[in-house]
Amino acid sequence: GYQAAIDWLAAGTGSATVVDARAAPTSSLVTRAESAGVVVIQGAVVVDVVGGASVKAAVVCDFDAQADARLGPVRKLAADVIASSGGYSPVVHLSAHLGHRPVWREDVCGFVPNPDHERLLFAGAVTGEFALGESLEQGAIAAHQALSRLGFDAPKSLAISGSESIGFALQALFQVPHPLPTAKAPPQFVDYQLDVSAAAIEIATREGFESVEHVKRYTALGFGTDQGKLSNVNGVAIAAKALGQSIKETGTTMFRPNYTPVSFGVMAGRDVGEFFEPKRYTAMQPWHEAEGAAFEDVGQWKRPWYFPRGDETLQAAVRRECLAVRQxxxxxxxxxxxxxxxQGPDAREFLNRIYTNAWLKLAPGKCRYGLMCSEDGMVMDDGVTACLAPNHFLMTTTTGGAARVLQWLELWHQTEWPELKVFFNSVTDHWATITLSGPESRSLLAPLTDIDLSPTDFAFMDWRAGLVCGLPARVFRISFTGELTYEINVNANDGLALWQALMAAGAEVDLTPYGTETMHVLRAEKGFVIVGQDTDGSVTPEDLGMGWAVAKRKKFSFVGQRGMMRADCLRGQRKQFVGLSPLNPSCVLPEGSQIVFARPQSLPADMVGHVTSSYDSPVLGRSFALALVKGGLDRHGEIVEVSVGPDRWEKAELRSPIFYDPEGARQHV
Known part of the structure; x- marks a missing residue:
């Protein structure tokens, strides 16, 4: 403070007054300040400031440090600037970043690194030694210790000439006393950035926040851009006094990187290029690219859309791929x-609560389809989960829903059912999954595996472990096409090798790779739902005609059960999942097209549903579609009108969404 006053006068800015709480400070700086024309008032404190938009005066009174009390009358000093000298606070942040908790040093009124640390050496102002000569001497000693630990010889001390010591005898003054209790006195601000007052700190301690870390978060002390550099020591001292303990016992908060704030400009508007949305590839990507596959984005994944041969169009390639799978x-x-x-002893119970259907009796070696609903009873994801062992399951989700479902599981476990002993790990990238689907899939796979594929030993919705083409694999007999299907899971690193081996083995039967577009056609022919395409967050299992997937008598409820009982979910005329057969079999209805029961005479008109999926089927020999229509489950056989463009309508018949093999015989063969 004294040096600042000397510099102030030297800059020609007017008068300067130092108000020093010490009764008789001894320092060469005091003499120099007085010689420079600085007015020095000793044994006094500033108790108030006069002004509005700007400072007009400082209110000063005498101070008894021993009694920690004001003395005598106050007096006003004309002023337009007031600067507060708060002593020195050693910068201990780097050692704190390493988990090294600072200790209180009474003689410097500050926190310093613990000098007994085994691996760190400290020198200079960080230790509380602020004079240049002392700092240089400490630096030499620390250098000697560091070199000695490394096995080098070094002089124990060096003759170093430093600057004259300023010789200040510090006197702690963390809060100017007031005749009234702190809570009733005018605000005494400790943190100037966030307006944290001494009263707020005392209230925090009265509320039971005894840890300085808790006091910080109750008051926001040190939360500003200075991160407590200006306020922490005073705040800790006030908290210690309120708690009736020493500052050493109270301790200080720890510090996290960075020491210097990072400018928002460093992070705002950064151009990360293609990493804005990372691209994910499967192990078979090199093969797909070499074969000229066209790709589409599914979530973050690049998936083969279709595999054109020669100059084939999308429609021609999909037609060929569909017939290959069906024939x-x-x-x-x-x-x-x-x-x-x-995994975990409560894994089975957890599944029973998170899925709508029953899971307590699923045996190892078996798989089960599951519907997952949000709390409001609406379908949010689906998939097949396999029981690998009594307390071990493998859940599959939609491609785009994988991360969301994992977060959903963790949310319910951590916030609602923490007593359940169950653990979740994403293994999407760990496994390459290859699907063989079609009536000849068994005859193709049988000679390539040691697993008995006979339908009596390996039935639909079973899984088995064994070797496929010499590689350890899990094989699941589940189907998204309605055909005899085997899903083969191998280590991701083996995925490409297995794919190539299967393609070589299937050359004689013209094993045909197919993409996502064909997959969509095949599943739609079977009436299989794609969550997110045939649903929109407002569809219940009952709306999908999948009431069979809801266990209504579980001992413990499941997520969404209460939501399903709301009046809106039980009302009639909800949009329900149906099939659409256009009366013009060559018309592929645009997805998203709105549906009415009768062509309106004028617009706007009330819509009763919309098309969710629509394709041309080479197997059916015609176009078909899936839709959500009000009361659709009870309207099979009725004719509706579908808007396909301005003043253009197509008629379609409502029917079951299962267009192909309604008995499911082909997937059970």
Whole structure:
């Protein structure tokens, strides 16, 4: 403070007065300040400031440090600037970043690094030695110790000439006393950035926040851009006094990187290029690219859309791929499906609560389809989960829903059912998944594996472990096409090798790779739902005609059960999942097209539903669609009008969404 006053006068800015709480400070700086024309008032404190938009005066009174009390009358000093000297606070942040907790040093009224640390050496102002000569001497000693630890010889001390010591005898003054209790006195601000007052700190301690870390968060002390550099020591001292303990016992908060604030400009508007949305690839990507596959984005994944041969169009390629799967055998890269490994003694109970259907009796070696609903009873994801062992399950999710479902599981476990002993791990990237689907899939796979594929030993919705083409694999007999299907999971690093081996083995039967577009056509022919395409967050299992997937008598409720009982979910005329057969079999209805029961005479008109999926089927020999229509489950056989453009309408018949093999015989063969 004295040096600042000397510099102030030297700059020609007017008069300067130093108000020093000490009764008789001894320092060469005091003499120099007085010689320079600084007015020095000793044994006094500033108790108030006069002014509005600007400072007009400082209110000063005498101070008894021993009694910690004001003395005598106050007096006003004309002023337009008031600067507060708060002593020195050693910069201990770097050692704190390493987990090294600072200790209180009474003689410097500050926190310093613990000098007994085994691996760190400290020198200079950080230790509380602020004179240049003392700092240089400490630096020499620390250098000697560091060199000695490294095995080098070094002089123990050096003759170093430093600056004259300022010789200040510090006197702690963390809060100017007031005749009234702190809570009733005018605000005494400790943190100038966030207006944290001494009264707020005392209230925090009265509320039971005895840890200085808790006091910080109760009051926001040190939360500003200075991160407590100006206020922490005073705040800790006030908290210690309120708690009736020493500052050493109270301690200080720890510090996190960075020491220097990072400018928002460093982070705002940064150009990360293609990493803004990372691209994910399966192990079979090199093969897909070499074969000229066209790709589409599914979540963050690049998935083969279709595999054109020669100059084939999308429609021609999809037609060929669909017929291959229905008549012979096709191969699909299904690695992108979300996979979550679930283990623990309560894994089965957790699944029973998170899925709508029953899971307590699923035996090892078996798989089960599951619907997952949000709290309001609306379908949010689906997939097949396999029981690998009594307390071990593998859950599959939609490709785009993998991360969301994992977060959903963790949310319910951590916030609602923490007593359940169950653990979740995403293993999507760990496994490459290859699907063989079609009536000839068994005859193709049988000679390549040591697993008995006979339908009596390996039935639909079973899984088995064994070798496929010499590689350890899990094989699941589940189907998204309605055909005899085997999903083969191998280590991701083996995925490409297995794909190539299967393609070589399937050359004689024209094993045909197919992409996501063909997959969509095949599943739609079977009436299989894609969550997010055939649902929109407002669809219940009952709306999908999947009431069979809801266990209504579980001992413990499941997520969404209460939501399903709301009046809105039980009302009639909800939009329900149906099939659409256009009366013009060559018309592929645009997805998203609005539906009415009768062509309106004028617009706008009330819509009763919309098309969710629509394709041309080479197997059916016609176009078909899936839709959500009000009361659709009770309206099979009725004719509706579908808007396909301005003043253009197509008629379609409402029907079951299952267009192909309604008995499911082909997937059970």
């Amino acid at each position: 012979r055998v096709g191969i699909l890269d299904a690695s992108t499906l979300g996979k979550i490994d679930i």
